[in-house]
Amino acid sequence: MLDIRRIRQEPEELQRLLAKKGVEVDFGPLLDQDAKRRQLLTQMEQLKAERNRVSQEVARLKKEGQESQHLIEEMREVGDRIAAFESSVRQLDDDILRLLLTIPNPPLPDVPDGKTSEDNQEVRRWGAPRSFDFAPLPHWDLGEALKIIDFERARKISGARFAVLTGMGARLSRALIDFMLDHNRQRGYLEIAPPYLVNRDALIGTGQFPKFADDVFRVVPHELFLIPTAEVPLTNLHRDEILAEAALPIRYTGYTASFRAEAGAAGRDTRGIIRQHQFDKVELVQFVLPEESPDALERMVADAEHLLQLLGLPFRTVLLCGGDMGFAQAKTYDIEVWMPSYGRYVEISSCSNMGDFQARRANIRYRPSASKKTEFVHTLNGSALAVGRTIAALLENWQEPDGTVVLPEVLHPYLGGETRIVPT
RNA sequence: GGAGGGGUAGCGUAAUUGGUAACGCAGCGGUCUUGAAAACCGCCGCCCUAACAAGGCUUGCAGGUUCGAGUCCUGUCCCCUCCGCCA
Numbered sequence: 001m002l003d004i005r006r007i008r009q010e011p012e013e014l015q016r017l018l019a020k021k022g023v024e025v026d027f028g029p030l031l032d033q034d035a036k037r038r039q040l041l042t043q044m045e046q047l048k049a050e051r052n053r054v055s056q057e058v059a060r061l062k063k064e065g066q067e068s069q070h071l072i073e074e075m076r077e078v079g080d081r082i083a084a085f086e087s088s089v090r091q092l093d094d095d096i097l098r099l100l101l102t103i104p105n106p107p108l109p110d111v112p113d114g115k116t117s118e119d120n121q122e123v124r125r126w127g128a129p130r131s132f133d134f135a136p137l138p139h140w141d142l143g144e145a146l147k148i149i150d151f152e153r154a155r156k157i158s159g160a161r162f163a164v165l166t167g168m169g170a171r172l173s174r175a176l177i178d179f180m181l182d183h184n185r186q187r188g189y190l191e192i193a194p195p196y197l198v199n200r201d202a203l204i205g206t207g208q209f210p211k212f213a214d215d216v217f218r219v220v221p222h223e224l225f226l227i228p229t230a231e232v233p234l235t236n237l238h239r240d241e242i243l244a245e246a247a248l249p250i251r252y253t254g255y256t257a258s259f260r261a262e263a264g265a266a267g268r269d270t271r272g273i274i275r276q277h278q279f280d281k282v283e284l285v286q287f288v289l290p291e292e293s294p295d296a297l298e299r300m301v302a303d304a305e306h307l308l309q310l311l312g313l314p315f316r317t318v319l320l321c322g323g324d325m326g327f328a329q330a331k332t333y334d335i336e337v338w339m340p341s342y343g344r345y346v347e348i349s350s351c352s353n354m355g356d357f358q359a360r361r362a363n364i365r366y367r368p369s370a371s372k373k374t375e376f377v378h379t380l381n382g383s384a385l386a387v388g389r390t391i392a393a394l395l396e397n398w399q400e401p402d403g404t405v406v407l408p409e410v411l412h413p414y415l416g417g418e419t420r421i422v423p424t
Numbered sequence: 425g426g427a428g429g430g431g432u433a434g435c436g437u438a439a440u441u442g443g444u445a446a447c448g449c450a451g452c453g454g455u456c457u458u459g460a461a462a463a464c465c466g467c468c469g470c471c472c473u474a475a476c477a478a479g480g481c482u483u484g485c486a487g488g489u490u491c492g493a494g495u496c497c498u499g500u501c502c503c504c505u506c507c508g509c510c511a
Contacts, residue, residue, distance in 0.1 A: 041472075045480045052444070052480090055492045059443040068491085075491040242434090242469095374470090 001100050001360040004034055017106035020113055020322030030099050037092040044085035051078050101204065102211055105357040107322045108294075108331045114321025120334070121321070126305065127314030129338045134401040138341030139392040140272040142399055143169065146423050149273065160270075161262065161277045168421045169391070172407075173280060175414035176387050177255045180282040180307060184384055187303050189253035189284060194233035196256055197224040202236040205362030207328030207354075214263040217277075226259035230283035231381040238287060239362040242374055248366060249296060250287040253384070255280065273388040274339075274346065280387035286380040287364065290356065293378035294331075297353040301333045304349045304384040310410045313393050314338040316345050330355035335385075337393045348389045351382030395421075 007014060011027045018025050054075050061068040112121050143149030148169025154162040165173050185191050203209040203225055208216055217226040227233055234252050243250070258281050269275035284303065288296045301317060308315045320332040329352040336345030359365070359376035367374050398406045405421040412419060 038472080041480085045472085048481090049479055051491070055444070058491055062443080072491045079491070244434090 001357060002103050002106075003356075003360065004030075004096070004100065007031065008034065014106055017109075018104060020107050020111060021104055021325055022115060022323045023104055025103055030096065033092050033096050033099075037089060037096065040085055040089050040092070044082060044089060047078055047082050047085065051075055051082065054078075098210075101209075101361070104327045105207075105330050105355060107325060107329075108353070108355070111325070111331055112319060112321045115323035116321075117324045119321040120318040120324055122316055122318050123333070124305075124317040125314075126309060126316070127312070127338070129314055129340070130397060132340070136340050136396060136399055138272060139395040140341075142395045142403075142405065143273075145403060146395075146405070146421055148172070148421065158277075161275065163273050163276060163388075167424065168418070171415060171418075172391060172394070172411070172421070173387055175411050176390055177280060177282060178414050179411060180384060180387075181253060181255055183307055183310070184253035184282065184284060184303065187306075189251040189303075192234060192237070192252045192254040194227075194230060194237070194254055194256060196227050196233075196259075198227055198232055198236065199224060202232055202239070205236045205239050206232045206358050207361065208232065211327060215261050217259045217261055227256060228260045229258050229381075229383075230254045230256040230281060231285060234283060234285040235358055235364075235379055235381065236362055238364045241364060243287065243364070243366040243377065245289070245366050245368055248287060248289055248377065249292065252285045253282060254285075255282045257281075272341070273392055276388060281383055282385060282387065284351075284380075284382045284384050287377045288380065289366070290375065290378050293353045293355065293380060296378075296380055297331060297333070297351060300380055300382045300384075301335065301351045304335055304351055304382055307385055308335065308337060308348070311390065311394065311408045313348075313390075313397055315348070326352070328352075328354055328357050330357065337389065338397065339393060340396045346389065346393075348393065349383040349385050352380060354379045354381065 002014065007027055008031065011031070015025060015027070054071055058068045058071050058075075061071070112119065114120065137145070140149070140151070144151070146168070148166055150164040150166055154164045157164075181191055197219060200209060200223065203213075203216065208228060216228050219225065233256070234254055237252070238250070257278055259278050262275060262277060265275060273279070284300055286296050286300065305315065305317065315335055315337045317333055317335050320329075320334060325332050332350060332352040334347050335349040335351070337348040338344075339346040355378055356376040358379045364377050364379065365374040366377050394408070395405050398408070400406060400420075403423055407415065407418060407420055
């Protein structure tokens, strides 16, 4: 959420930055309502000050046994006027908040211009796509041949965009989660196991609501929502809290299933496990001092990249252009893994600096030791990594001509010493 | 799901028939001290403001009654205990 004071002070600059995301915003109505609200607020507070003063006077007169009826009648009328102001101010508050919640986070100045993923900037490349001397299979065919992914039965029990992992598929998934969590913990993140169902305020806090409610599964009649990412519960852990400066940075990692309705993604990635309604992910979330968030983002990307290096999966890292960024992000790096079936790099992690955007929505602050005033922290999040896509990448990149799949060494301890997946 | 008890600043506790939130601890700053402790003084919820002054708001949340609500009324959320159910 944008700071209304900043909108007052530099609306043109904000409009210029938001244009990088391809968003045109007219702050006019918002600023009008803001000005009106502050004017009404002042008048209301003056009346309240009078009422407080006279009420004290009434108490004093009563104690002394003196008549106070005329004051009470006077204040009854003042009370009615206050009530009228209150309802106007409340209405304006609601309107202003509703507008603010729909304005995206302006990108940081070093975010490149551009409209689509074509305009993203590649910043790094690691490993090289393998050249196969046989015809490699896509992971959906491999998964069925190895009997480790069952799409048929998933369709039966749940529908499209679901998968059942079987045998070594399920074990590989569990091993990856374990491996990723251990790795992240060793790099300074505290492991968290959060709820998968959250309330509306949590989703407003991280930015999914109110604008992207259609992408989230809603559990009626409880008004709870299935998390679209662990970012939601992890970031909201500190909603409405004032953190000690000494406690920062706070780094969390957590495994959860994630649930996305994928509204508007019809026809994309329909085969395989790249895009599912339910998928596993290990997430990183950080709360940091504002001045430290740029460095924290670089470090977070390196943490996620390191996992891919250990797994021996070729990847490239791209800095997203404004037009390809999400609603709440101030700066985003995507890490893309080489996916032979696609013949290109595919997103396997997205790491973002959210600036104070989520902190304002979720009211996450800290108290700088130097000053009395509280400040908003900066939040960051990133996947490390998306488990389903990692499985797909491992199967495709490490398949052998005989139909088996070689498992990277780092996973052997997590798989009881198994070194490859063989057909059963 | 049912019954009962509870929610006041980081923690622990106050507040007369309704009269405008008090105290202790912790924390921060200062005095004193070689340093520390102790003692003493100040600060120690939020908003508005460039900042100040002034003012407003704040007893889980949202309403209501009232000149005035921590206190009375309604709804709701959360926590605890017991019963029921349950992995």
